[in-house]
Amino acid sequence: MFYSKVAWIRNLANSRVSRCFRCATFPVRQESTSTAALLLQKNLAIRNNALYNEGNDSLRCTTLDSQGNLGTPSLEIKRDELISTHGLLPRDLRKIEKSRKNDLVPSILVRENSILISLLTIRALVKSDMVILFDSMGISLESRAHRTFINDLMLRLRNQDGNGVTRDPLPYEFRALESIFISAISNLAAEMKVHLTVTKGILRDLEYSITRDKLRFLLVQNKKLSIFHKKVTLMGNMIDDLLDQDDVLCEMYLTAKKIGKPRDEKDHAEIEMLLETYYSHVDEIVQTVGSMMSNVRTTEEIINIILDSNRNQLMLLGLKFSIGLLSLGGAIYIASLYGMNLENFIEEGNIGFALITTIGCVSMLWLFIYSARQLQRLQKMTLIGNHKSIFN
Structure with missing residues (x-):
């Protein structure tokens, strides 16, 4: 009895100590968790600031x-x-x-x-x-492209005579816009050339052999072409929408407004000709990329037709084997009937074996020819034949 009371007191003391220890360590854990959350939030904020x-x-x-x-x-x-x-x-x-x-x-x-x-x-x-x-x-x-753009922009803004080049009559802001459009279209043309070269190489390889890797490369390249086509199309739509707004085109004459000579609503021939020139370049890129995407779709359709044809050939081969097995099964059935250990009065004569063999071969040949003709008739089915069969 004395020992049980001592054990009970010892267990009670241990439980109180452990409870006090948990209470003491819980704020530390909570504090460490909150600190980690604050650090994570700070890192995300720094990364967002760096990106945007x-x-x-x-x-x-x-x-x-x-x-x-x-x-x-x-x-x-x-x-x-x-x-x-x-x-x-x-x-x-x-x-x-x-x-x-x-x-x-x-x-x-x-x-x-x-x-x-x-x-x-x-x-x-x-x-x-x-x-x-x-x-x-x-x-x-x-980068090389950025340096080229800066040098071309500086040269156009200076607008100096020299090297057979005369001064540009366009105002300062239009020369800057022209340099920006030239750089953008040059980058688009270079990117288009890369996409066209890669796509043509894949299509050329598919003419010799159709493999899974080549089809996967074609799918990836088709997605890249779609993204590039969308990017160029949006640029063309932006220029087209700008050409439809006469008031905005007149507001783009910043030099004329600065010297107190704003343009009328219909007097914007310079900026309109400039935008139409680069719109034609953008539209040419759109048409070229669209033609290549059409070639890719045509190639995909041809590949699907070839795969369907191969699949049909495999099914046809399977049907031919099935027809052969069916014909052989007929001959085996006849032979099995007369091969049983039952009296059929044929074994007493000398022509029983030859007769059963002849009947089995003839039945096998007839069944094979009949099935082959039915299969050939299905292969030669046309739309005209279908319409005749339907209307008749």
């Missing part, structure tokens, strides 16, 4: 003055200063702040004294005496 520039009061950009001189690259400009100085709205910078490398939807926003353009990988603010290029995420500023 959200929560940042400045934008990285490169400026070019009225003489085409390049300013400080990757210059940090305050967002509020950019909006107030150039007469923009806060929502106008949404396209720039959330831009990505593979942004498919282009846009041109015309404001009072500026043009905000987002075209493929180019994000720019064009004014009558200044061009601001925004550094989009995922684009290397030291």
Whole structure:
């Protein structure tokens, strides 16, 4: 009895100690969990800011003055200063702040004294005496395409005579827009050339042999062509919609508005000719890519027809084997009837074996010829034959 009381007291003390220990360690665990959650939230916020520039009061950009001189690259400009100085709205910078490398939807926003353009990988603010290029995420500023675009833009903005080239009569903002369109269409043409070369190679290989890997490559390339076709189509639609808006085209004459000579609603021949020229280039790319996609679809249909034909040939071969087995089964059935150990009075004569063998072979041959003719009749079935059978 004494020992049982001692054991009971010891168990009670141990349970109280363990309960106190759990109570003491629970806040530590809760604190560590909350700390991990805060760190994770902070990392996600930093990553979102790095991707979309959200929560940042400045934008990285490169400026070019009225003489085409390049300013400080990757210059940090305050967002509020950019909006107030150039007469923009806060929502106008949404396209720039959330831009990505593979942004498919282009846009041109015309404001009072500026043009905000987002075209493929180019994000720019064009004014009558200044061009601001925004550094989009995922684009290397030291790439060859970017250097070529900057050099061409500087050359067009300077608009100097030399090397057999005369001065361009277009105003400053139109020369900047033309340089942006040239760079975008050049990139599209180069990308189209790569897609066409790869697709033609796959289609050429499929002419010699059809394998699973080649079909998979064709499927992947067809998806890439569809994405590229959509991107070019959106660019063409953007230019087409812009050409239908006469008031917007007149508002794009920033130099004329700056010197106090705004254009009339129908007086926009220069910008209209410029946009129509590059719309024709974009439409040519759309037609070329669409023709290649049509070739891919035609090839896929031909492949499906070939596969269906091979499948039909395999089914036909199986039917032929089935017909042969059926004919052989008839002869075996006759032989089995007379091969049983029952008296049938044929074994007493000398012609029993020859008679049964002849009957079995003739029945097998007749059954095979009849089944083969029925199969051939099904193979030669046409639409005219079907209509005749239906109407008759």
